[in-house]
Amino acid sequence: MGKKVTVVGAGFYGSTTAQRLAEYDIFETVVLTDIIEGKPEGLALDLNQSRPVEGFETKVVGATTGPNGEGYEAIEGSDVVVITAGLPRKPGMSRMDLLGVNAKIVRQVAENVAKYAPNAVVIVVSNPLDEMTALAQIATQFPKNRVLGQAGMLDSARFTNFVAEELKVPVASVKTLTLGSHGDTMVPVPSKSTVNGKPLTELLPADKVEELVTRTRNGGAEVVALLKTGSAYYAPSAAAARMAKAVAEDSGAVMPVCAWVDGEYGISGVYLGVEAEIGAGGVKRVVETDLTDSELAGLKEAAEAVRAKQADVADL
Ligand SMILES: NC(=O)c1ccc[n+]([C@@H]2O[C@H](COP(=O)([O-])OP(=O)(O)OC[C@H]3O[C@@H](n4cnc5c(N)ncnc54)[C@H](O)[C@@H]3O)[C@@H](O)[C@H]2O)c1
Numbered sequence: 001m002g003k004k005v006t007v008v009g010a011g012f013y014g015s016t017t018a019q020r021l022a023e024y025d026i027f028e029t030v031v032l033t034d035i036i037e038g039k040p041e042g043l044a045l046d047l048n049q050s051r052p053v054e055g056f057e058t059k060v061v062g063a064t065t066g067p068n069g070e071g072y073e074a075i076e077g078s079d080v081v082v083i084t085a086g087l088p089r090k091p092g093m094s095r096m097d098l099l100g101v102n103a104k105i106v107r108q109v110a111e112n113v114a115k116y117a118p119n120a121v122v123i124v125v126s127n128p129l130d131e132m133t134a135l136a137q138i139a140t141q142f143p144k145n146r147v148l149g150q151a152g153m154l155d156s157a158r159f160t161n162f163v164a165e166e167l168k169v170p171v172a173s174v175k176t177l178t179l180g181s182h183g184d185t186m187v188p189v190p191s192k193s194t195v196n197g198k199p200l201t202e203l204l205p206a207d208k209v210e211e212l213v214t215r216t217r218n219g220g221a222e223v224v225a226l227l228k229t230g231s232a233y234y235a236p237s238a239a240a241a242r243m244a245k246a247v248a249e250d251s252g253a254v255m256p257v258c259a260w261v262d263g264e265y266g267i268s269g270v271y272l273g274v275e276a277e278i279g280a281g282g283v284k285r286v287v288e289t290d291l292t293d294s295e296l297a298g299l300k301e302a303a304e305a306v307r308a309k310q311a312d313v314a315d316l
Helices: 012-024 039-049 095-116 129-140 152-167 206-217 219-227 234-248 293-313
Strands: 003-008 027-034 059-064 080-083 121-124 147-149 178-180 186-188 253-262 268-279 282-287
Touching: 003 012, 003 095, 003 234, 012 027, 012 039, 012 234, 027 039, 039 059, 080 095, 080 234, 095 121, 095 129, 095 293, 121 129, 121 234, 129 147, 129 253, 129 268, 129 293, 147 268, 147 282, 152 178, 152 186, 152 206, 152 219, 152 234, 152 253, 152 268, 178 293, 186 206, 186 293, 206 219, 234 253, 234 268, 253 282, 268 293
Parallel strands: 003 027, 003 080, 027 059, 080 121, 121 147
Antiparallel strands: 147 253, 178 186, 178 268, 253 268, 268 282
């Protein structure tokens, strides 16, 4: 049997994720679901009609779901489920402003995922990301390594893009890393960032690096302010789709993700942005990297900020 991946939520993030996953042509089926009747079916029909042009065989299936789990049979047997259901930010909002409304949605979705796709790896993207990842684990009761969140790949991609534009070099020559939360306590890691193998800190003055770090931390808000009606989805969907691919292919790729941290960096018992090896079972292991004292302090601060909020989500 070929692999099956489900994307819950057929909004901008979900539909672009489904498109990327289908175009990889490594899955037998991509299922796209939403609560808006006809929307996932219509998008699936449209995506399937792109198959002859783009040259992929993956079949896209759309399914409308109801509040009591109606329609969730469509996700049965999924190897991976990407949860994108939930409201995006509007200009001036923080991700944390979405906590209450998205918690209800993510809990309901996660409970149905547990029922209909009990062996799936769950990749959460709904915001606020770290808290929604923790909530999805609580609601599914899946092992912690089988529930992870997407943030670090996107934040690192933004940082990389800004560095490449600043230095006028190809993005492929730049490597950057961001850890911590997908929010105010994001920890871009200049000490692990390089251009053609040379440390970024030797190529740009400290104030310029700091400027790019700040722009990275505000990268989502910058797009929201321009769009006015929603949030980013091209770069976010690219990141989530790569994570789902790593799971489906059991590749062991190391990527920054929101993962359960249990002792690494002296931090325990919290979902946090760290590098991890991703494979068939989700997170194979968290990969620790050397950080400067201030980066490590930033990561610990992020852990405590997320921990405080994650303690609340169990009751939402
Ligand atoms: N983690 C990240 O890096 C990152 C980046 C960008 C956006 N996001 C988040 O992703 C989420 C989706 O963003 P978007 O731009 O696609 O928003 P969107 O409004 O375009 O789409 C959201 C979709 O979710 C659907 N939905 C709502 N409740 C549902 C339910 N119970 N079951 C199934 N579907 C349901 C809606 O009908 C809608 O179609 C938001 O919370 C946003 O903040 C995260």
